[in-house]
Amino acid sequence: MDTAPDPAVLVYQYIAASTSGDSTSDYSSQLAQLWSGKTLSLLQFIQTLGPTLTSEDVSTRVISLQCFANTLAEVDSAVISKQDVGVLLQFLTSKLEDEKLSSSTLNALASLVKAKNFIPHVNNNLKDLISAVIKDYDPRKHLAKVRYEAFLLLEAIVEKHQDTLATNEEFAECFVNAFIHVASGEKDPRNLLLSFKLNAEINTKIPFQERSSNKTHDELLSDLFDVCFCYFPISFTTPENDPYKITALDLKKQLRITIASQPQFSRDAFPSLFEKLTSTNPAVRNDVLQCLLLCVNNYPAEVLEQYWLSIWDALKFEILHNDILTFQPEADFIIPPNYESLEETDDNKTLILTLVVLNSLIQKLTDSEMFPSIMDTVLQGLEANYKSLVGKTLKPAVLLLSAMGSSSVTFFNRVVDTLFSFEVWGHYIRSDYQEDTEEDKEIDIVLTTAKQRDLIDNLGYVLTAQKLLGVPTNLEIYKDHILIFMGQLLQTSSNIEKSLKCKIVLQLTKLVVLDTFLSADEVSLVLTWFSENIKALIEDSSAKGEPDVLLLRITKSLTQITSEGPEESIQYYINSVITIILPPLLERVSQPLVLSVINQICLNYQFLEVLSIRYLNKLSYEDCDEDLSINLIESLIFSFKQAQSVRPFLATSWYSKFFPRFFTISQKRFADNVYLLEISGSLLGLIVRFCDKTKHEQILHDMIDLFFEGKTLDGFNFEFEISKPSAKISLLKHILANIDRNCSISDESVDSITKQLINLIPNIEDQIIRLEYLQVLAVVINKLAVNREEQVEQILSDLSPKSQFDQSSFELSIWIAKGLLVRVSPRGVAFLNKLLLDLSNNPDLDYCRLILRSFNVLAGDVDVFSNDGKAGKIISGVTNLNVKILYKQQIFEICSPKLISDYSSSEKEEKSEIFLSTLSILIQNVSAKVINPHLEAILPLVLNGLYSHNSCILEASLQTLDTAITQSPELVKRDMESLVKKLVSLGTTKIVINKKVVNKENIRLLSLDCLIKIFTEFEEAKVRGLQVGLTQALAPGLDDKKRSVRKKTTDLCQLLHEMDR
Amino acid sequence: MSDPINANPTIIDVSALPTRLSNTEEKSSRQQLLDRILALSLSSSDPELPLLTDESSEDEDDELEDTIDAQEVFDLISSISDPEHPLTLAQLAVVNLPDITVTHGNNKNELSEILIKITPTITHCSLATLIGLGIRVRLERSLPPRFRFRILIKEGTHQSENQVNKQLNDKERVAAACENDQLLSVVLQMLSTCK
Structure with missing residues (x-):
């Protein structure tokens, strides 16, 4: 050991x-x-x-x-025994006399105080200690660090012996004296923070007697107040090297807590705070108000009863005499949520905080016996302000009353009764008002529009308060009057008074969504008014060609009414909207804007269902012309998607009703209209995708029967022969594209369908129709022929050109390959490799260019292999795409190395051009993430290509460069100087070979675009210096033959001039 | 800033101004959809293949020229901001298409001239010279060096027409103004809204 x-x-x-x-x-x-x-x-x-x-x-x-x-x-x-404590205490207190030792002495005393055997009463421990501190420790003689130890000692005492302090008055007084001694004259932020905290602890833990009855306590409280309030308001900036990172906000918050911690401070606190409120600095005023708020919240009601009048008098003018634009009458709140995050220096925060304080005050006093007299005083005091409709203080007065009303039903009822009395708003608003006496006639009854607007705004505040209270109030007594007043005003006001009408619509909407406030009939009444206005506005706006603000307002209100609030009311509102608003709109569908109104309010399934039936009826009439049909179908597609995104629903039932009828109508009425059939197809496809997954097998079989087997089906009135090309194929294209990928048909059917399509397609002359058939073929191969790989491979090899080149077979094989490639089938990949081999080896340039163009299909986005909207599971459980997410990456990874090496080794310019163009097509079709790792290898080709005298290579290079600048700026910036020079010369000087311009207009534009991108997308630091002298170099571009080039050059010059600033 | 000289000018809606910019109409959704389908066609849509033929033409090159005309000049200066309103010169009808005259030289080696008459919003507008300077800087930056510009006050629209005209077209004074950093920064501010 x-x-x-x-x-x-x-x-x-x-x-x-x-x-x-x-x-x-x-x-x-x-x-x-x-x-x-x-x-x-x-x-x-x-x-x-x-x-x-x-x-x-x-x-x-x-x-x-x-x-x-x-x-x-x-x-x-x-x-440490009790005896030891005594010895140590004596020893340490004696050391306090030695100033140099104070830091360690105080520290040791703090440890001693915490010791188990330090008992305040024994040997007079605590008193001796405190007296010694008062006597021998002089804070003015010490540095902040030493003074901190003194605060820590006091903190230790409070923590360890708070019970003693709370019960023993003598000790408590002694301790408070010591605190005041230690805290006086403190300046260091860390010490102050602790000082405020201790002050607050004293106030909460030590019971002080009523000031008036205990002189000692009165003095102590005065001192405690002075030792904290003398710092108010704190203005402090954290020094840069402050190790404790104490902010002004920390100090301010703690100081506020301290001031609010002692109700007996109220005598001094309120007057002092009001005095500080006169400051012109918003930061100070906000600090004062936040402190006041804390006081109001913390002080008991009895104290507030004493001071409420002075608080009210001090605060009301903040609102009455200020610009209160920040409080919107149409908002759902008076106090904006998260107002706390506003800047401390924001004047609006002062206004908001004022209302918050008054709110709290009313809330605190609402149960007080004095409350009735408080209400009298407030209302009487403001009478002059709210009674006159002319004064500037009307709105602020109503705001004050509504804000305070929003925290007390009693107060609100009183306010409502006053405001709606005949003497105030009653004689304008109430229909039971009778002007029978002579005196009444003297009052100005006629409201000007400006006054009407103000009145509606003021009503808005009252309604907001009602909404915030959320319980029945006296406002219900005046409900009918308000409703009729606004309704009449909406109906009778001139149409020019847009802002007034908008305000009315906003407040009526607020009334409607006020839970259970209006009865069902009353809601219908409001909607009827809306509907009438819509009718008039539609005519108006259609003439003007742009939507009217009021129309937009009403539309917005309708969406609000049908989407906010509890479920039952919403159901009811939707029904009312369908019965009241929709019919007149439907009568006017041929007017522009009507459909956009419908689109906006169609937010749910119920509405959509009604809409679909009504539209269908319209579509079936002969007088529904092509344009209207297109608009209706597009509107339905939009509404379907919108309703789906608000709340997903299953469209399974649509397959038996809407689907066959719409299918029949669209292909009968628009048999040759490619566009109409195309959008009809998208709608049908959309419906299919949202039909339950279990239904899909049947839908697939139905469609095969209809399109390939020549069968008839119940509900579908459809004539189609697969041997005759028809634009109707677009319907099938979209339906097949949206069928779940796990559906299947028999192998024989697959083979027969494929065969029929392959036989037919080469004979279709119309390009668009041929492409529609080709897409159907690609989907069939992609989804239905999953188990027929060998057969498909055989088809591909049969189609491959023998001796004479045959474009239509080639096109077929490309689309079949597309179907395979999107699901990354090995046979598709093999085809791709073969294609690449042909591209590098085949000497026939026309064939190579065909291959080049085929990459638009192979790597491009095709509608049938992509869904618009966000990815993810949908309610029907359908996964319609049989597409591997990374298929494009795979294609790119296979092609790009081969193309790069082919390009590098190519000797013939025509071939180089083809390789580079192919690469460019791939790059344009593939996402940046995929290209990035390859850019390093591709970029040299591109930069090289810029020096070519071949238009196609130049174009391809510039397009790739354009992508590279956005996506991989680090790579481009390496050789920026020469690149910029080259681009300038491509953009401004003509390269003429054999009297033909090589850098044609589009190439010059592309070069300038690249330059603009370089100077806008790159951080300034990276391009700084490059612009020097560039404007001179660009000067020839200003005299270019083509206006577009001149314009782009000017834009670039302007950009460069702005960079110079 | 001091009170505006003309606090309440008449404003022309932007859409009512003559312009060549963005006149390329947006394709209808219908055309877009059909184009999207057709883009998948393998048939070549570009008739300009084959390349590098030895065709010879009379001209130096084979492009047609779009000559610089009044509309083009108008488009260059119409979107300059007014120094005291958040509006453009065209919106305030300070510059108007009929008041722009372009006189071309016989060929690109000869001088050409552009004459612009500006209409101050009020007859005592002290900012007319500043507006003129802004137009001049914009044109000098945007047009080839062979052009000379004359900027005049439209007859009878300003109290001190001759004085302002002199100042606007005095090379020395324009050069001096462009040396003045404060003045130049105001001009750049005006030009920052150029489309």
Whole structure:
């Protein structure tokens, strides 16, 4: 076993380490261990320290006491007996006289106070300690660091002995005196923070007697208030090197808490705060208001009863005489949520905080006996303001009343009764008002539009308060009057008064969505008014060609009414909208804008279902012309998607009703209209995708029967022969594309369908129709022929050109390959490799260019292999795409290395052009993430290509460069200087070969685009310097033959000039 | 800033201004859809293949020229901001298409001239010279060096027409103005809205 270390050695080691600036904690810990293990007694320890503690040398004394304090902090306090405590206390308090030792003495005292055997009463421990601190510790003589120890000592006392302080008045007074002594004149932020905290603790833990009855306490409270309030308002900036990172906000918050912690401060706090409120600095005013708010929240109602009038008088003018634009009458709130995040220097925050304080005040006092007289005073005081419809203070007064009303039903009822009395708003709003007396005639009854607007705004505040209260109030008494007043105003006001009408619509909407406030009939009434306005506005707007603000407002209100609130009411509102609003709209569908209104309000299934039936009826009429049909179908597609995104629904039932009817109508009425059939197809496809997954097998078989087997089906009135090309195929294309990928048909059917399509397609002359058939073929191969790989491979090989080249077979094989490639079938990949081989080896340039173009199909996005909208599971459980997410990446990874090496080794310019163009097509079709790893290899080709005198290579290079600049700027910037130079020359000087311009207009534009991108997308630091002299270099471009080039050059120059600024 | 000289000018709606910019109408959704389908066709849509033929033409090159005309000049200056309103010169009818005359030289080596008459919003507008300077800077930056510009106040629209005209077209004074950093920054501010 190790022998225990010698304490004397440890003490000397401690002193030595401290002198040389090394860590000392190890030695004091060992000493503490010895002491805790009773190997070392207190007496021995003091003796060991003895000579150094009394040393003549100040630094030795300091270190020695520090050693003692550190050891005391770590020792197990159980070993310190009551007697030891007494001895130590005497010893340490005597050391307080030695100023140089104060830091360690205070620290040691704090440890001692926490010791188990430090009992306040025994030997008068606590009192002696506190008296010593008051007597011998003078904060003014010490640095912030030492003063901090004093605060820590007080904190230790409060923490450890709060019960004693709370019960023993003598101790408490003594302690408060010590605190005031220690805290006076403090300036250091860290100390202040602790000072405020201790002050608040004192206020909450020590019971002070009523000030008027106890003079001592009165003085103490005054001192406590002074020692904190003298810092108010705090303006402080954290110094850069502050290790404690104390912010002004920390200090402000703690100070507010402190001021609000003592109700007996109220006598001094309120007047002082009001005085500070007169400051012109919004930050100070906001600080005051937040402090007031805390006081109102913390002080008991009895105190507030005493001071409410002075608070009200001080605060009301903040609102009455200020611009209150920030409070919107149409909003759902008076106090904006998250107003706390506003800047402290924001003037609006002052206004908001004022209302918050008053709100809290009313809430606190609402149960008080004084409340009725409080309401009287408030309302009487504001009477002059709210009674006159002319004054500027009307709106602020109503805002004040509504804000306060929103926190107390009693207050709100009183406010409502006053405002709607005949003397105030009653004679404008109430229909039971009778002007029969002579005096009444003198009152100006005629409301000007401006006054009407103000009145509606003011009503808005009252309605908002009602909404915030959310319980029945006296407002219900005046409900009918309000409703009729607004309704009449909406109906009778001139149409030019848009802003008035918008305001009315907003407030009527607010009334409707006020839960259970309006009856069903009343809601219908409001909707009828809306409907009538819509009718008039539609005519109006259609004439003007743009939607009217009021129309937009009403549309928005309708969406709000049908989407906000509890489920039952929404159901009811939707029904009302369908019966009241929709029919007149449907009568006017041929007017522009009507459909956009319908689109906006169609937010749910119920509405959509009605809409679909009505539209279908319209579509079936002969007089529904092509344009209207297109608009209706597009509107239905939009509405379907919108309703689906608001709340997903299953469209399974649509397959038996809407689907066959719509299918029949669209293909009968628009048999040759490619576009109409195309969008009809998208709608049918959309419906299919949202039919339950289990239904899909049947849908697939139905469609095969209809399109390929020539069968008839119930509900579908459809004539189609697969041997005759028809635009109707678009319907099948979309339906097949949206069928679940796990559906299947028999192998024989697959083979027969494929065969029929392959036989037919080469004979279709119309390009678009041929492409529609080709897409159907690709989907069939992709989804239905999954188990027929070998047969498909056979077809591909049969189609491959023999001696004479045959474009239509080639096109067929490309589309079949597309179907395979999107699901990354090995046979598709094999085809792709073969295609690449042909591209590099086949000398027939026309064939190579065909291959080049085929990459538009192979790597491009085709509608049948992509869904618009966000990916993810849909309600029907259908996964319609049989597409591997990474198929494009796979294609790119296969092609790009081959193309790059082909390009590098190519000797013929025509071939190089084809390789580069192919690469460019791939790059345009593949996402940036896929290209990025390859850009490094591709970029040299591109840069090389810029020096070519071949238009196609130039174009391909520039397009790739354009992509590269956006997606991989780091790679491009390497050779920026020469690149910019080259682009400038391509953009401004013509390269003429054989009297033909090589860099044609589009190439010059592309070069300039690249330059603009370089200067806009790159951080300025990277392009700085490059623009020097560039405007001169670009000058020839200003005289270009083509206007578009001149314009782009001007734009670039303007950009460069702005960079120069 | 001091009170505006003309606090309440008449404003022309942007859509009512003559312009060539963005006149390329947006394709209808219908055409877009058909184009999207047709883009998948393998038939070549570009008739310009084959390349590098030895066809010779009379001209130096084979491009047709779009000559710089009044509309083009108008488009360059119409979107300059007014120094005291958040509106453009065209919206305030300070510059008008009929008041722009372009006189071309016989060929690109000869001088050409552009004459622009500006209409101040009020007859005592002290900012007319500043507006003129802004137009001049914009044109000098955007048009080839062979052009000379004359910017005049439209007859009878300003109290001190001759004085302003002199100032606007005095090379020395324009050069001096462009040396003045503060003035130049106001001009750049005006030009920052150029489309």
